[in-house]
Ligand SMILES: [Fe+2]
């Protein structure tokens with residue numbers, strides 16, 4: 001992939017290091033938020049899947065932490081204690097359907113899509129460290145979207161259509177929250193050589209695909 005400008009090795013290492021630390025923190029928080037939710041998942045199939053996901057995320061954290069050590073980057077957390085507590089409190093406060101939207105559409109699918117965008121410009125070691133995590137995310141997203149579709153199909157048509165609009169609002173809100181945390185994500189992406197606008201466009205296209213896939217069975 002074409003790089004927009006020359007990124008010096010040092011600049012790249014610092015920026016990729018920050019992205020790796022951030023990604024690892026998010027995986028760790030997903031692990032905890034999903035673990036807490038197992039107790040009130042709707043059925044055994046979802047409990048079994050979520051328990052597996054918790055194991056996957058734990059594995060991702062281990063893989064990433066080992067790579068971060070070898071990469072030799074600054075390990076200072078990107079999200080402070082308060083922000084981590086806020087993340088967990090947010091997911092604790094949600095009902096099941098909102099949990100599915102925020103966890104699987106926003107964090108897993110759209111966050112994962114953003115991570116996918118930096119893979120082509122990553123060094124071989126970083127790319128290798130992302131392989132298993134990104135593969136597993138495909139399963140997590142499939143589970144979440146399937147559950148969400150199921151929940152929507154149980155609602156009366158007017159309510160499910162209204163909820164689809166809510167999803168858009170929730171995604172905008174979470175996006176604003178991330179920007180409000182004072183973490184300059186665009187700068188982080190640009191510093192590893194990514195075209196940030198292209199990343200945004202790709203994530204938005206994915207978001208539209210997901211919205212279409214959720215709307216389709218309801219219109220049928
Ligand atoms: Fe993960």
Ligand SMILES: [Fe+2]
Pocket residue numbers: 030057108136137140
């Ligand atoms: Fe995941």
